[in-house]
Amino acid sequence: MAYGIEPVMLTGDSQDVAKAVAEELGIKRYFAQVLPEDKDKKVSELQAEGKSVAMVGDGVNDAPALTRADVGIAIGSGTDVAIESAGLILVQSNPMDVVNIITLSKATYRKMIQNFDLGDGLQCGRVAVGCRCIGSLGHLAVTSGRGIIYVFEHSGGSDQCAIAAEYGT
DSSP states (O other): OGGGOOOEEEOSSOHHHHHHHHHHHTOOEEEOSOOGGGHHHHHHHHHHTTOOOEEEEOSGGGHHHHHHSSEEEEETTSOHHHHHHOSEEETTOOTTHHHHHHHHHHHHHHHHHHHHHHHHHHHHHHHHHHHHHTGGGOEEEEEOTTSEEEEEEEOTTOSOEEEEEEEOO
């Protein structure tokens, strides 16, 4: 289970073929002989288990499941219906690009969190300076964009300023 992601295979192929492919790819959970109209139901079942589902497909039969999935990924050489149903398209029709999408999205998310943390740190510093400069305020609370509440307390004649952060729900 790379990246904390559990791959699940849905295929219309026979049980023997599905098992052989799943073993070759290291996929532990697979569903064989899935009828086209049942792919959408399988995606719903996985979501009912509390999973976020990314569906990769290329055919007309995959379109409902691509639409239902949290992330629909169409193979670029697939049908127009599948491409229209998906949120992402693998232009080069290389399934390994799914791994590249995940790697890029995780790196982007990490950078986004770093930027939030930097912004929160700057906000905290600006308010702390303001708290020091305006010592007569006593108490000051500031919220950030991530539901974090910073509370600053400055006692009148003292040079000390207490800072607390509470992460909101």
